[in-house]
Amino acid sequence: MQQKRRHHSVVCLCAPPDLPYLEQWETHLHPLEQAGHLTVWSERHLTAGALLAQQIDERLKQADLLVLMLSADFFASDNCMALMERAIQYHQAGSVRLIPLLLRPVAWQESSLASLSCIPSNGLPVTQWADPDAAFHACVREIRHLFDQPMASSLSDWHPVSAREWQNRIRMLKRLSHSYREMLAQSLRGAAWLELGLAEKPDAVLNAASLLWHSFNQVERMLPPETSILQVFDEAEQELLILGEPGTGKSTLLLDLAQQLIQRAETDAMYPLSIILPLSSWAIKRPPLHSWIAEQLSQIYHIPRRLSEQWVREEKILPLLDGLDEMNEAARPVCIAAINEYHREHLHVPLVICSRKAEYEAATLQQQLILQAAVIVQRLTREQIDAYLLHAGTLLIDLHSEFEKNTTLWELVTTPLMLNIFMLTYQGTSVRDLPSKEAELQRQVWIDYIKHMVERKGDANRYPLQPTLKWLSWLAWQMREHNQTIFYLEQLQPDWLPQRQERYYRWSIGPATGLVLGPLVGLCSGLALGPMAALTFGTIVGLCSGLAYGLGFVTGKLSAQIKPTEVLVWSWKIWYEHKELDYFLLYPWVWLRAWSAAWLRA
Structure with a gap:
């Protein structure tokens, strides 16, 4: 009530x-x-x-x-x-x-x-x-x-455990507020906000009501037109699944929710920080979700790893998980199980999941999310599209005329994504006759869009159209192969290289590193036996063990993954963890491994 x-x-x-x-x-x-x-x-x-x-x-x-x-x-x-x-x-x-x-x-x-x-x-x-x-x-x-929203006690009256924790929270709130504002502005690109239709889908999630009343296969129920995503989130006891077809505006809706929840956190010092995280990267190693959240906080939002782990442990993070559909099909049910396990362990933490409808429904044959509610983002109606084009006035007058001639266009722009693409590509320009077949039309629109964006750069020699199309296709394929929805330069790995170039990378980096560091470690360890022993025994064994280290890198026995390092410190604990039983037989190589692990820990 x-x-x-x-x-x-x-x-x-x-x-x-x-x-x-x-x-x-x-x-x-x-x-x-x-x-x-x-x-x-x-x-x-x-x-x-x-x-x-x-x-x-x-x-x-x-x-x-x-x-x-x-x-x-x-x-x-x-x-x-x-x-x-x-x-x-x-x-x-x-x-x-x-x-x-x-x-x-x-x-x-x-x-x-x-x-x-x-x-x-x-x-x-x-x-x-x-x-x-x-x-x-x-x-x-x-x-x-x-x-x-309930009126919270003031931020100034709330005293955290330490002044540093309070400063970290304030700094993170400012960072998130700025980031979400910029991302939302970039998503809209100056376009007016479209009120997206929402419909309840009770059978998409498991909860007490569905289990006790066997309320499966229920029909979708349209929500009133003015219903906001924040209102849906609150009425769902802050446990929500957002579904929709590709391009319907799920991620923009999630971004809008994140920004409103940041405003809530600014007035309520006890409210957790809403953090948007792309789920696709979880499928690479499939760790426990709390560990993955801490890692992503560190990588994406540049938070020290210790602080991110502390925030997750103390339930100061509100996860907004986007892109369940972006991972491979086999990983989705496993990911849903990991989310459910995390939710059981952190029952009081609000949680939002966002996914494409078809991919989620396929995964529910094996696993289903345990949440209070689910909504489906509806496609744009013809009335919404027509009103939007008319509202834009002379900027889209030619495009609006083309819609009247080519009925296939109405079927293509039923999502905010495609409507935005059309607006960016054809506003203020004359629209030539577009193909009437949907597949040809979609291809032509994307080519025109990329051409328009390349021209905006102002340097056709630096970004020629055909090579740009090739580069973007390669990048999209690589991101799909590596379960990434957002491209970060610092997350590039050697396995992005073609097989031949990757082998060259391993042979050039691995042995070279081993042959340089091996003799140095050998000399240092040989000093305990005297100067001559350091020059002879230490150098010879150091070269051999360094070569062995390099070969281990080449053969894949040692990880070639590139990890950004926050700080370079010495750790005796990690050094001892990397020593092995054959210490006395291959001690320089073991020391080399322990030495590098102790210094290069992330």
Whole structure:
């Protein structure tokens, strides 16, 4: 049963030149006022004859939420700056929530508001949206979701175990907020936010209801059009599976959820950090999920390994796992089992999984996720596509005309991905006649898209089209073979090379390293027997053992995996772990292995 909403007091502050926008913003908040959810106050409601500063200060003390409408004029106003500093003090005291609303372009991240997340959540200023009404409407939705969250104790009142832990959390919140904002802006590429349809699919997951009531093979139930992913997440007791067909916007939806959960973590010091992780890399070694999460935190988000392990162990991480479908078919059921095992061990940690629908359903023949709810992202309707193209105006007028002539286009752009590709490729340009067959049409669109992106680089000699197509195809094939959905240069390994070049790499690197380090270790170990022994016995045995070390590298007995190293320190424990029983027979080689392992540990 839905709880009754309590009444909230909202205070909005803006610079004098932005008063017309303030009036428009209050108009969008008016339906919530009529419903009795909130009251809105701003300087537009100042009482004549009363002291301005006194009225504003009284309203700030009574407010539940402060909305600062940011612009260059806001930061140029001494009065606005004074009010902002006072609002930050109230926010830090835990008596009020503070939300920056990005009205016009301004470098607000350089201000004292940098630790907060702004609305709209895509980071695009309201005035730069194609439709400002849509921008304000999106902000209203985010305000409503914020009211649904419990008011946490203030961050300043919460004292972590140590000041360093507190600093690490604040630093990570800023990093995640910035990353998700940039990623979401890049995903949308200036396009308006599309409200994606969602449908419940109860039989996609296992839970108490499905087991007790045998509620299998239930039909999908469409959710109301205005239902947000955050609302679905909360109603699912923060255990959610997101399904959809390729390109329907699952990952963008997950990114939107991550950003909203970061905002929640900024106001609730006990709430875990929402971290998006690509699941595809799990299939390489198939470790326990908690170990894999710690490793990915370190590799992707550049967190020290000890800190990432601590956060996972202390349940300070909220995993948002994307790309279950990106690993090979045999690995998916095993991965689902690993996720279920992790979830049983960390029952109080929220969890979100994202996957393509067909691949997940195939895996459920062997394993099924144990979660509270699942939703399926729906394809775009023809009405949504038509409204989007019309809304874009003259930029896509030729493309819209082509849609009227070529009905196959409607079938191809039923996903936000393809609609975005069409917009980027053909906006502001004349569209030549496109093929009517779907396979030919799809191929032509991708070629035109790559050509357009290459031309944007401005150097046709550096990025010629045909070699670029070849390079991208090779890179896509390699990433698929190595279960990667995001390309990181530091994760390149020797097995990406063709077989012949990989053999050359092993023969050149392995023996060369062994023959250089072997004699050095041999000389050092031979010094215990005297200078002459060091020059003769140590050098000879060092060369032999170094060669043996190199051959072990060549034959694959020693790992050739490249691992980024955070810090170079000596560890006696690891040195002793790499000594073997034949120490006295091959001691220089054993010392070489122990020496390198002790120094080069990641």
